[in-house]
Amino acid sequence: xxxxxxxxxxxxxxxxxxxxxxxxxxxxxxxxxxxxxxxxxxxxxxxxxxxxxxxxxxxxxxxxxxxxxxxxxxxxxxxxxxxxxxxxxxxxxxxxxxxxxxxxxxxxxxxxxxxxxxxxxxxxxxxxxxxxxxxxxxxxxxxxxxxxxxxxxxxxxxxxxxxxxxxxxxxxxxxxxxxxxxxxxxxxxxxxxxxxxxxxxxxxxxxxxxxxxxxxxxxxxxxxxxxxxxxxxxxxxxxxxxxxxxxxxxxxxxxxxxxxxxxxxxxxxxxxxxxxxxxxxxxxxxxxxxxxxxxxxxxxxxxxxxxxxxxxxxxxxxxxxxxxxxxxxxxxxxxxxxxxxxxxxxxxxxxxxxxxxxxxxxxxxxxxxxxxxxxxxxxxxxxxxxxxxxxxxxxxxxxxxxxxxxxxxxxxxxxxxxxxxxxxxxxxxxxxxxxxxxxxxxxxxxxxxxxxxxxxxxxxxxxxxxxxxxxxxxxxxxxxxxxxxxxxxxxxxxxxxxxxxxxxxxxxxxxxxxxxxx
Numbered sequence: 001x002x003x004x005x006x007x008x009x010x011x012x013x014x015x016x017x018x019x020x021x022x023x024x025x026x027x028x029x030x031x032x033x034x035x036x037x038x039x040x041x042x043x044x045x046x047x048x049x050x051x052x053x054x055x056x057x058x059x060x061x062x063x064x065x066x067x068x069x070x071x072x073x074x075x076x077x078x079x080x081x082x083x084x085x086x087x088x089x090x091x092x093x094x095x096x097x098x099x100x101x102x103x104x105x106x107x108x109x110x111x112x113x114x115x116x117x118x119x120x121x122x123x124x125x126x127x128x129x130x131x132x133x134x135x136x137x138x139x140x141x142x143x144x145x146x147x148x149x150x151x152x153x154x155x156x157x158x159x160x161x162x163x164x165x166x167x168x169x170x171x172x173x174x175x176x177x178x179x180x181x182x183x184x185x186x187x188x189x190x191x192x193x194x195x196x197x198x199x200x201x202x203x204x205x206x207x208x209x210x211x212x213x214x215x216x217x218x219x220x221x222x223x224x225x226x227x228x229x230x231x232x233x234x235x236x237x238x239x240x241x242x243x244x245x246x247x248x249x250x251x252x253x254x255x256x257x258x259x260x261x262x263x264x265x266x267x268x269x270x271x272x273x274x275x276x277x278x279x280x281x282x283x284x285x286x287x288x289x290x291x292x293x294x295x296x297x298x299x300x301x302x303x304x305x306x307x308x309x310x311x312x313x314x315x316x317x318x319x320x321x322x323x324x325x326x327x328x329x330x331x332x333x334x335x336x337x338x339x340x341x342x343x344x345x346x347x348x349x350x351x352x353x354x355x356x357x358x359x360x361x362x363x364x365x366x367x368x369x370x371x372x373x374x375x376x377x378x379x380x381x382x383x384x385x386x387x388x389x390x391x392x393x394x395x396x397x398x399x400x401x402x403x404x405x406x407x408x409x410x411x412x413x414x415x416x417x418x419x420x421x422x423x424x425x426x427x428x429x430x431x432x433x434x435x436x437x438x439x440x441x442x443x444x445x446x447x448x449x450x451x452x453x454x455x456x457x458x459x460x461x462x463x464x465x466x467x468x469x470x471x472x473x474x475x476x477x478x479x480x481x482x483x484x485x486x487x488x489x490x491x492x493x494x495x496x497x498x499x500x501x502x503x504x505x506x507x508x509x510x511x512x513x514x515x516x517x518x
Contacts, residue, residue: 002037003045004056012056016063019091023066027324027331028093028101028183031071031290032057035086044076044084057089066093067162071286071321088286090321092162092183101184102403103324106205106239108230109216111193114246114306118216119188121306122316123156125170128306153191153204157392160184160320175393185392186319187404188214195226199456199463202503205237207344207461208404209359211324213241219303220251222259223266232443235272236512237501240296242288243276244315249305256303267299274299285314289321334401339363339371341407341423342461346414353387354414356423357406358461363425365389365399365407371423375432376416377492384412384423420462422495433518434493435469437486438502440513448476455506457487459515462494466504484516 007015022030034053035045045053054070061068071088107115120134121127128134141152157175159167159182167182179185189208191201205213213234217227234241243263248256260278267274275298279285288300300318304311345357365371367388374381389396391405399405407423424430442449453468466487474483500515 001032001034001053002043003034003049004053004060005049006052007056012060015056016060019060019066020064023064023091023093025329029323030091031321032089032091033086034089035076035084042076042086044086046082046084050085050087054087054089057091061091064093066091068092069164072283090164092164101324102187103185103212103322104187104189104208104210104404105319106189106191106208106210106213106234107216108191108201108205108213108234108241109193110218110221110225110227110230111195113193113216113218113221113227115193115216116190117306118244118246118304119156119190121309121312123158123168123188125166125168127309130307134306153189153200153208156188156190158186158188158319160186164320166316166320179392179394184320187392193226193230198226198229198505201230202233202458202505203461203463205233205239206458206501206503207342207359209361209402210239212322213239215241215243217243217245217259217263219245219248219256219259222262228266231266231272233503236443236503238296240292242292242300242318243302245301245303246306248303248310249308260301260303263301273297276301278303279311279314279318282314282317285317286321289318289323293323331401334362335364337362337401338428339365339369339423339425340428341365341371343373343417343421343423344419344461346417346419347406348414349408352408353410354412354417355406355408356417357404359404360399360401362401364401367397370426372426373417373421373423374430375421375493375495379432379434379493381424381430382416383426384409420464420494430495431497431518432493432495435486435488435518436496436515437472437484437517438513438515439482439484440502440504440511441482442477442479443510443512445477445479448478449511450476453506454490455487455504455511457489458503458505459494459496459500462496464492464494465490485513 035043037043057068069090071090074086076084076086109115116135117128157178159178161167161181162183167178189204189210191204245259264276267276277288277298277300279288279300279302291298292300302315340362341360342358343356347355349355369386372381372383387408387410389399389405389407451468454465457466466489468485469488470486472484477483496515496518498515502513502515504511
């Protein structure tokens with residue numbers, strides 16, 4: 001907007017309607033640049049014009065029920081004696097019907113690069129002591145506390161309120177309180193860095209459908225171990241990622257610069273084709289968040305320390321502004337389809353019965369709804385009823401497409417369920433198959449890849465061993481070759497969709513592709 005000085009009543013109503021629409025399109029967020037013409041010319045406003053414009057913007061926001069925060073101000077060199085300024089303002093709406101913005105960020109990186117510690121510091125609100133105190137609350141198993149290595153997938157939440165302040169465990173005691181006082185939630189999916197747990201990491205990336213990935217690299221070791229592999233996984237699954245260089249308090253500036261250079265070199269390689277953007281100030285962080293969402297080729301790089309807390313604020317500013325990738329239109333289209341829920345985890349809770357966790361990939365799911373779950377070993381679907389729904393540990397009546405939640409199924413027999421099943425509405429008539437074809441690219445293989453090979457196939461939340469039945473048009477495949485291959489699942493049929501992304505591995509064989517025929 002150029003300026004919003006004392007608008008007439010009619011113009012004010014028009015501006016408010018426009019703001020409502022902008023907020024709805026950005027799912028409750030919009031960034032206004034004041035002092036910029038519609039064609040992008042930076043004109044700038046004088047002091048009092050700017051004050052009046054911000055006042056009008058505040059009135060507009062109040063009318064819509066939103067809050068505004070000034071992100072940054074800049075002075076422009078324009079031919080005049082009076083200094084002129086441009087301001088960028090973030091407008092964020094306090095959600096009606098508890099629809100907060102929900103972003104899922106997967107956290108990748110080599111073992112000992114400081115992933116869990118960084119999450120501990122962000123979500124607990126206190127710095128680490130250099131010996132791993134911050135991450136103790138994130139571990140789920142005793143052997144993780146003893147070895148200091150994450151082996152399972154754990155979820156951590158970080159909230160931002162509508163003024164852009166961090167809401168975490170330091171002032172709110174429980175997860176429900178965080179949910180109630182935030183208008184934007186970021187769920188971090190903490191994945192394992194160790195090579196031994198690679199299948200768990202792949203499962204976390206394929207089944208929980210993260211919006212973004214955060215690759216953590218330790219400043220003193222640089223790119224080592226599984227860093228390259230995790231980078232490759234994020235690129236293969238087309239998850240936009242940004243990079244955090246941690247532990248800068250341990251080493252000299254030269255070492256940090258060396259690690260940054262190393263990263264920039266890898267990102268600019270023809271395989272990656274990314275544009276690294278080093279973030280040094282709040283201004284950079286704002287730019288990075290906006291550019292990153294518009295073009296996935298830009299990769300912001302942060303250098304920070306979880307012990308001294310250096311540059312942690314920049315990461316928080318970035319996460320606060322980061323907009324969701326899908327706009328509300330796409331989500332509405334998904335919500336109009338039939339219900340489909342991916343089962344990722346299964347628990348038994350005393351006095352509640354069987355509980356399943358996962359993501360609703362399309363449709364709407366309400367309490368008390370009747371669904372069918374499957375496929376079982378013989379390819380059938382069983383009926384069940386959703387008793388209650390919880391999202392981020394607080395009760396929720398309606399689940400919309402793209403949200404993750406846990407559903408209680410009451411007295412349903414747990415032994416009938418397994419990871420990789422789907423719960424769908426009874427009228428859907430789901431496609432199940434035990435033989436499927438996929439167009440694949442072989443990324444790495446020691447010898448040749450031929451008929452009769454057994455590989456572990458990951459498609460979404462499905463993972464199972466499959467046998468290669470036939471390679472079309474070729475006898476065998478070598479590294480880097482493309483082909484259409486027919487696979488057969490060994491144990492039981494699975495629910496697959498045409499066009500779904502596929503990863504497979506067997507020892508060191510790794511390949512990616514998509515399903516072409518069932």
